[in-house]
Amino acid sequence: MVVSESLLENNEDAFNKVEVYQSPLSEHIRELRVRFLWCILMVAVNFFVIVTFFTDPLMQALAKPIKECGIQFIYLGLSEALTAQLKVAFIAAVIFSMPVIFWHAWNFIKPAFYENERKSVFLFTISSVILFLIGVSFGYGIVFLSAITFFVYVGENLATPMLSISQYVDFLFSFVLSFGLVFEMPVIIYVLCRLGIVTVAQLTAIRKYVVLGIFIVAALLTPPDVLSQVLMALPMLLLYEIGIWVVKTSCK
Structure with missing residues (x-):
């Protein structure tokens, strides 16, 4: 009886450490709103500032790779140029x-985790963001610029x-969004490992099927040219191997 009461008290203490249960649902909904x-x-504030002061510099920066290749921009509808500027401003x-x-x-989800879980969740989130930014930077700085050069080289003798x-x-x-999402592969593999869905042996055994799947995904996510598909597939293969290494080191 004493042991049961002790266990009950320990469970109650652990339950109380999860702050989310200490507030009613209506309060969480209000906080979320x-x-x-x-x-x-x-x-909205950033959108207003960018539209007012920074739209032209942003458009010039994005258009620079195209203009350096000798490509002329056109717009086919009266509102197309304005719509493109607003879209860029909103994304920025x-x-x-x-x-x-x-x-x-x-700060909204933090109370739902135990104190010892919060650091892991925070580091996991930061890692995901960093990988996404690396993917976007790689997609734009290397693959996109190379693809533009390739397109111009192939088509310049055929038409203006x-x-x-x-x-x-x-x-x-x-x-660039496709590359940002692709670079999340190590994180996805790590999550699947932690959930017990995959193991190192399984990841190694299906490697040849993964290679085929990666090239299929690259073909779907990139323009219909071999260069873009290869430039996306190779990082995906590397990220898959990195994911296996992460699983080996952290999910033993």
Whole structure:
């Protein structure tokens, strides 16, 4: 009886350490609404500032690789140029607001974890963000610029290159976003390992199927040219091997 009461008290203490259970659901909903509104406000303020002062420099910076290749921008509709500028400004506003968004998101979910879990969750989140940024930087700084050069080299003897500004913006952001998501592969493998869904032996055994799958995914996520597909597939293969190494070192 004494042992049972002791266990009950220990469980109750552990339960109380999870702060989320100490507040009613309505309070959490209210907190979520307030934090969401703060994030929306931050994006709106950044959007207004960027549209007012920084739209032209941003567009010039994004258009520089194309102009250096001798490609002329055109717009096919009266509102296309304005729409492209607003789209770039909005994406930039979200990017510059991410520190505030992450801060509110972390402070909202933090009470749901035990004290000893919070550091792991925080490091996991930071690692995911860093890998995403590395993927975006790699996708734009290396693969995208190489792909643009390749496209111009192939087509310059056939026709005069002219590109819709809206088409270019959509292509650019979908391209770099794909690389950002692909670079999350080690994190995904680590999560699957921690959940007991995969093991090192399984990851090694299915390697040849993963290689095939990676090239299929690269073909779906990139433009229909071999260079872009290879430039995406090779980092994915490397990231898969890094994921296996992470599993070996941390999920023993």
